[in-house]
Amino acid sequence: MWPRLVPRGEASPVMVWMTPVLAVALTLLAGTALFAALGYPPGRALHAYFVEPVSTFYGLGELAVKATPLTLTAVGLAIGFRANVWNIGAEGQLVMGAVLGGGLALAFWGEEGPWLMPAMLLAGILGGALWAAIPAFLRTRFNASEILVSLMMVYVATLFLNWLVHGPWRDPEGFNFPQSRMFGNDALMPVLFEGTRLHLGTPIAFAVVLGGWFLLARTFVGFQIKVLGLTPAAASYAGFDQRRLIWFCLLLSGGLAGLAGVIEAAGPVGQLTPAIPQGYGFTAIIVAFLGRLHPLGILLAALLIALTYIGGESAQITLQLPIAVTGVFQGMLLFFLLATDVLIRYRVRWGAPAGEAGRA
Amino acid sequence: MTFPNAGSQERPVPRLEARGITKGFPGTLANDHVDLVLDPGEIHALLGENGAGKSTLVKIIYGVLKADSGTLLWEGRPVTIASPADARRLGIGMVFQHFSLFESLTAAENIALGLDSAPRPRDLAARIREVSKRYGLDVDPDRHVFSLSVGERQRVEILRCLLQEPKLLIMDEPTSVLTPQEVSRLFETLRQLADEGVTILYISHKLEEIRSLCTQATVLRGGRIVGAVDPRTVSARTLAEMMIGGDLVVPAHEPVESAHAPRLVVRNLSSTSDDPFATELRDVSFEVRAGEILGIAGVAGNGQAELLAALSGESTTAADHVEIEGQAAGHLGPRARRALGLAFVPEERLGRGAVPEMTLAENAILGGAASRGLVRSGVIDGQGARAFADRIIDLFKVATRGHGAEARSLSGGNLQKFIIGREILNKPRLLVAAAPTWGVDAGAAAAIHQALIDLAADGAAVLVVSQDLDELFALCDRIAVMFHGRLSHPQPVGQTSVEQIGLLMGGLFDRSEAGKGDRDVA
Numbered sequence: 001m002w003p004r005l006v007p008r009g010e011a012s013p014v015m016v017w018m019t020p021v022l023a024v025a026l027t028l029l030a031g032t033a034l035f036a037a038l039g040y041p042p043g044r045a046l047h048a049y050f051v052e053p054v055s056t057f058y059g060l061g062e063l064a065v066k067a068t069p070l071t072l073t074a075v076g077l078a079i080g081f082r083a084n085v086w087n088i089g090a091e092g093q094l095v096m097g098a099v100l101g102g103g104l105a106l107a108f109w110g111e112e113g114p115w116l117m118p119a120m121l122l123a124g125i126l127g128g129a130l131w132a133a134i135p136a137f138l139r140t141r142f143n144a145s146e147i148l149v150s151l152m153m154v155y156v157a158t159l160f161l162n163w164l165v166h167g168p169w170r171d172p173e174g175f176n177f178p179q180s181r182m183f184g185n186d187a188l189m190p191v192l193f194e195g196t197r198l199h200l201g202t203p204i205a206f207a208v209v210l211g212g213w214f215l216l217a218r219t220f221v222g223f224q225i226k227v228l229g230l231t232p233a234a235a236s237y238a239g240f241d242q243r244r245l246i247w248f249c250l251l252l253s254g255g256l257a258g259l260a261g262v263i264e265a266a267g268p269v270g271q272l273t274p275a276i277p278q279g280y281g282f283t284a285i286i287v288a289f290l291g292r293l294h295p296l297g298i299l300l301a302a303l304l305i306a307l308t309y310i311g312g313e314s315a316q317i318t319l320q321l322p323i324a325v326t327g328v329f330q331g332m333l334l335f336f337l338l339a340t341d342v343l344i345r346y347r348v349r350w351g352a353p354a355g356e357a358g359r360a
Numbered sequence: 361m362t363f364p365n366a367g368s369q370e371r372p373v374p375r376l377e378a379r380g381i382t383k384g385f386p387g388t389l390a391n392d393h394v395d396l397v398l399d400p401g402e403i404h405a406l407l408g409e410n411g412a413g414k415s416t417l418v419k420i421i422y423g424v425l426k427a428d429s430g431t432l433l434w435e436g437r438p439v440t441i442a443s444p445a446d447a448r449r450l451g452i453g454m455v456f457q458h459f460s461l462f463e464s465l466t467a468a469e470n471i472a473l474g475l476d477s478a479p480r481p482r483d484l485a486a487r488i489r490e491v492s493k494r495y496g497l498d499v500d501p502d503r504h505v506f507s508l509s510v511g512e513r514q515r516v517e518i519l520r521c522l523l524q525e526p527k528l529l530i531m532d533e534p535t536s537v538l539t540p541q542e543v544s545r546l547f548e549t550l551r552q553l554a555d556e557g558v559t560i561l562y563i564s565h566k567l568e569e570i571r572s573l574c575t576q577a578t579v580l581r582g583g584r585i586v587g588a589v590d591p592r593t594v595s596a597r598t599l600a601e602m603m604i605g606g607d608l609v610v611p612a613h614e615p616v617e618s619a620h621a622p623r624l625v626v627r628n629l630s631s632t633s634d635d636p637f638a639t640e641l642r643d644v645s646f647e648v649r650a651g652e653i654l655g656i657a658g659v660a661g662n663g664q665a666e667l668l669a670a671l672s673g674e675s676t677t678a679a680d681h682v683e684i685e686g687q688a689a690g691h692l693g694p695r696a697r698r699a700l701g702l703a704f705v706p707e708e709r710l711g712r713g714a715v716p717e718m719t720l721a722e723n724a725i726l727g728g729a730a731s732r733g734l735v736r737s738g739v740i741d742g743q744g745a746r747a748f749a750d751r752i753i754d755l756f757k758v759a760t761r762g763h764g765a766e767a768r769s770l771s772g773g774n775l776q777k778f779i780i781g782r783e784i785l786n787k788p789r790l791l792v793a794a795a796p797t798w799g800v801d802a803g804a805a806a807a808i809h810q811a812l813i814d815l816a817a818d819g820a821a822v823l824v825v826s827q828d829l830d831e832l833f834a835l836c837d838r839i840a841v842m843f844h845g846r847l848s849h850p851q852p853v854g855q856t857s858v859e860q861i862g863l864l865m866g867g868l869f870d871r872s873e874a875g876k877g878d879r880d881v882a
Contacts, residue, residue: 008386218742220735223725226718233712236674237704238726239694 061196066306076256089150091281092157097258100127105187128258381430408580409801453521468501540862623821655836703788756781773804
């Protein structure tokens with residue numbers, strides 16, 4: 001007897017939150033098989049991957065450091081995705097946030113003060129929002145797909161950063177390495193706990209999660225976003241201004257990605273380098289969907305994905321596994337999530353069909 | 361040619377007999393031990409409200425669905441109908457409510473596509489002409505479907521069935537899109553077919569039509585047979601009460617005599633569209649006064665959608681084409697017009713008037729949230745929204761498990777009551793309602809009509825755009841007709857008739873006064 005998929009009457013609310021858990025379980029199972037096939041003892045490999053990295057205080061701090069840019073970016077993206085505004089170019093907005101915020105740090109290098117950090121954060125938000133304003137303008141004015149435009153803008157932003165650190169912003173005492181000066185003390189995110197790299201960005205990310213939740217659950221703008229995403233015709237019936245909502249979503253998601261960028265540059269990196277774009281902007285898309293486009297879900301999803309990052313590094317060190325294993329785990333996670341999502345609308349039945357009725 | 365009546369001594373072998381048909385869907389039992397006997401040459405009505413199980417039963421007979429249990433007998437022999445092709449082989453034809461024609465192909469090509477074994481094109485055209493002549497179904501086989509009127513398209517569908525020489529013809533709500541004149545022509549065709557021995561299973565909820573056409577009626581309610589009568593011998597009211605299983609309260613509307621100030625004025629409204637299938641409005645002018653219900657009749661696709669969009673503000677024009685409460689509003693969007701006192705009930709209730717996945721409390725915010733103070737400085741008053749939803753549910757008797765129910769879990773009639781209630785409780789000075797009772801059961805329709813009448817009695821202006829002439833004549837003070845983007849001059853209900861409105865619906869704007877007895881056969 002083969003299992004069959006039978007449609008449920010309506011979507012199962014339990015499964016909406018169960019399938020991410022199921023996807024994680026299946027990823028672990030497949031990971032076990034993968035490690036075994038590669039000739040590593042699966043138990044030890046999984047331990048090295050998922051337990052060791054978070055078994056120290058420092059490791060927990062690293063988890064938060066990785067989860068911070070993912071959370072910041074994914075909350076903004078999720079709000080846009082709720083309105084069917086598909087900003088795929090968060091990576092570029094993140095880079096431009098780092099460029100503008102980091103540019104401020106470099107411009108006032110040596111003559112800083114406590115005002116510099118807030119100004120950098122604002123500049124980062126502005127940089128990301130400006131970069132997202134381009135797809136917003138082209139979408140609302142010419143109906144150009146924001147998916148393609150925002151994605152293409154990623155490469156422009158990355159090349160712009162490369163040009164800056166190879167040229168005008170290159171550290172004059174940096175032996176010609178393509179990187180800027182190290183930021184001054186006032187231009188670095190304050191570290192919260194000695195002995196970790198946990199910095200001020202993490203509480204900011206928490207605040208953004210709460211703000212995003214409030215926006216979606218309680219405000220009229222959030223309501224308009226949800227209506228536009230679920231039923232565009234109802235939004236136009238109610239007179240919600242679609243253009244303004246598209247602008248709002250792109251500027252918000254761009255601004256939050258830019259904030260993540262400047263926090264990354266002023267946090268763990270401490271300067272502008274070509275390595276600022278680490279793929280967080282793209283990974284945040286996975287985080288947003290894994291978190292069910294819900295800010296609180298995104299927080300959990302970001303922690304999980306952050307674990308795959310630092311687990312990959314840890315496995316590389318202790319077991320000499322290639323770093324590509326990180327991508328494999330993230331890919332499996334997304335794959336299993338998409339596959340198990342079918343259970344939201346279908347249930348599995350065992351046995352033969354009730355009848356061979358042909359449907360016309 | 362006649363056939364013995366069902367009551368005679370030698371009852372003929374029924375053409376089709378259904379015994380104990382049961383079919384369940386997740387959550388409901390759509391057919392519960394349904395028995396049905398169809399004799400040769402009879403026109404048999406299948407009556408029931410939406411969701412009573414009519415469509416399910418017919419789909420089982422036509423092989424689209426398979427019954428969970430029960431048997432079908434075709435001319436006395438048990439049969440298994442596993443697909444529509446099986447049904448057609450037996451001699452069952454069906455004309456669906458929603459046509460399945462390709463607009464870019466000709467009538468003949470469409471018919472050929474629907475035949476299980478199509479003859480050569482030349483022979484087919486000849487057959488089509490022969491059959492269409494025999495039954496008075498005027499169709500030019502070489503014309504493209506996009507250029508045909510709705511009535512002509514239906515004739516193509518009927519011809520497609522007749523070419524298979526069916527012994528049982530199933531018609532699902534065939535008159536909902538036809539003018540009264542087209543309806544009487546259709547009935548002549550159906551009577552001729554019945555005289556030749558074809559059994560016709562006629563699904564409708566238009567009771568007067570059933571009383572004039574059918575010789576037998578079976579009434580379904582909640583998936584069960586609740587009665588079988590000869591519809592010619594009982595009143596429409598009796599039939600309606602069998603359908604809803606209770607007393608039918610028919611709302612009465614006293615026409616207003618004194619004319620009050622106009623609440624809505626439309627002046628020389630024209631539209632152009634990039635969409636080749638849209639109808640352009642041509643110089644539409646009318647006004648709706650306080651306390652009045654104005655009806656706009658017309659076959660769908662004659663510009664009603666474009667007019668409604670221009671009234672709601674979803675499409676804008678120069679400012680002075682539309683005036684609400686004396687203010688030029690043509691350039692304003694929907695929310696600005698709502699602020700002037702407009703409320704709007706769209707034709708598609710699920711997917712425009714309400715968001716299917718959202719709860720009723722959330723959907724309560726959708727129309728005119730600001731005017732009811734449910735949004736304060738950008739933040740939604742959740743408690744206020746729930747209380748508002750509860751009030752709508754309570755006042756308009758919406759059957760639901762509460763304000764937390766998703767809009768899509770409501771039946772069409774209950775959702776429509778909710779939407780109309782939401783719009784009315786916003787205390788509009790002008791309400792525009794499109795097809796307010798389309799597909800709504802009789803009980804809910806009466807409640808909706810009553811609500812519209814009460815609103816007008818309280819001094820609001822009401823505009824109803826509908827294809828249902830019975831509805832318009834029951835509700836309205838004046839009626840106008842849309843045809844090809846033009847609007848006829850509104851006539852007081854007392855000074856016009858269904859026939860006259862029907863002629864206008866067929867496009868006889870200039871001859872409508874002179875040509876009352878003149879049957880236009882296009």
